[in-house]
Amino acid sequence: MKKVAEAGGKVLGEPMEIPGVGQYVSFIDTEGNRLSMLQPLIR
Template sequence: MPRIVHFDIPSDNPERAQRFYQDVFGWKFDKWEGPMEYWMIKTGEDNTPGINGGLARRMPGQIGMTNTIDIPSIDEYVIKVQSSGGQILVPKMEIPGVGYFATCMDTEGNIFGIIQMNQKTK
């Protein structure tokens, strides 16, 4: 069964947002070495319940945190989302060294991501 495995926090000022979450929750931030400006967030120890996330500059119109759901086939789930009344807002894209990602909207206007992990992507 697909599960939420990651969250993203949009930010107008990444440094300010990092200070806030560090001060309030003690979260740790590490700059990602990928093709975009992104910070990985460690929210706790790996042996405790919970998930980690990421922080990036806000894209136009982006509001609130986005949860990402791990799925076995991005192509299959894009069809499932659309046939169940949802929308694909950002089509399938490759994230080098991570996998394939798409941004979706459910029937209630909630935005979420789907990701097919595949570390062999270039």
């Protein structure tokens, strides 16, 4: 999330925990595209 903001993107809200999967968050890139990223749980 820090790197998205530093690169000029906009993080949409706070990370959401998906039980048994990891943390998920959406963001808007510098061209207006909506994307998301997932940080999976370490197994």
